[in-house]
């Protein structure tokens with residue numbers, strides 16, 4: 385064992401907070417009891433698809449042949465894992481309506497970056513110099529962030545009065561410098577873009593590409609395919625659409641599908657099948673290279689594969705029920721909250737608490753905090769940015785009608801409370817382990833280190 389050089393060695397042991405094992409167990413158990421998750425209650429966090437994760441997936445991901453596989457295992461001894469990955473690629477390709485898939489990216493946002501790197505490689509190969517990506521003004525924050533990280537300039541296109549991309553604004557912005565569009569469809573307003581074919585025509589006529597942010601794919605699986613809409617590159621959020629416990633940082637999966645013209649640039653290694661054998665293929669000279677260690681988040685692949693196989697050809701029903709549940713909630717809440725775009729929604733919808741603010745000085749944040757007192761996780765708030773006092777609600781397909789009705793009752797009761805006792809909402813939550821937090825301070829001054837100075841008793845013991 386090589387020795388640490390004398391000069392770099394500690395002169396005294398590190399200062400670590402010490403507790404007995406039972407005290408430590410109590411500490412973490414208490415924290416766990418305070419946690420709220422999809423297993424504790426309704427979690428309609430818009431755009432995040434917090435659905436139930438069947439427990440059988442954990443058993444499958446824990447099978448010794450999967451669990452104990454070393455990432456450097458030679459292909460011949462990892463045939464089962466490679467076959468699973470290959471089959472998952474095939475299913476995802478069918479869902480997107482595009483021929484080739486990489487499983488490597490670890491999240492939707494990394495899929496976005498990968499997609500933009502693919503665009504760059506594609507245009508470089510054609511000797512074209514394009515520098516701008518267009519996103520919608522409803523785009524998720526990761527879209528502009530990925531555009532900037534990939535070294536592109538960003539241009540934003542506005543949303544029209546029906547909640548579609550404004551085609552006139554779009555036509556004025558697309559030119560020979562445009563590399564592509566990055567769009568979620570259905571959008572973060574929960575609306576399917578009615579002009580998507582014309583949008584695709586505008587970009588393709590200009591020689592540009594279309595990127596599909598698949599965060600909202602839960603609305604359309606088996607019903608419409610991004611490839612058929614004209615998208616050239618698509619990412620999936622396996623942790624949203626295809627079951628994977630998420631929130632709190634992962635792990636996630638963000639595979640990317642592409643049209644045949646972009647296939648040569650996909651990351652390596654690629655999982656391929658030769659006759660009846662599977663292998664990792666590195667031989668793609670135009671590839672953008674690796675975007676993640678090893679072959680990607682394998683446990684995520686097992687869970688998503690199991691999820692899709694359990695549904696089988698009925699996968700479409702998943703999206704149909706997700707859309708039905710969202711429209712049911714919308715129909716039962718639209719008379720008490722403002723509805724900025726009066727259309728049927730897809731798997732989620734956006735209401736505005738502007739009426740409560742105007743009439744009673746109660747904000748979307750107050751509504752969200754009060755929902756916690758009813759044992760419900762707040763929806764996404766203040767996003768998309770084009771809707772003031774936005775409440776973005778996504779029930780998912782895994783909720784029964786009774787649970788949806790409970791949410792409606794709470795949301796309607798909050799409107800009654802806003803008129804009768806607005807202060808109750810402004811001070812909410814009242815029944816949670818912590819009350820209203822100073823979120824700006826928590827974000828700007830996070831305490832991420834144990835401060836001995838604040839625990840002199842422990843320092844003395846030391």
Ligand SMILES: Cc1ncc(COP(=O)(O)O)c(C=O)c1O
Nearest residue numbers: 431491492493524526568597599
């Ligand atoms: C519309 C949209 N796009 C992209 C993302 C990024 O996905 P991920 O969290 O997997 O990086 C999200 C995540 O919530 C999203 O809602």
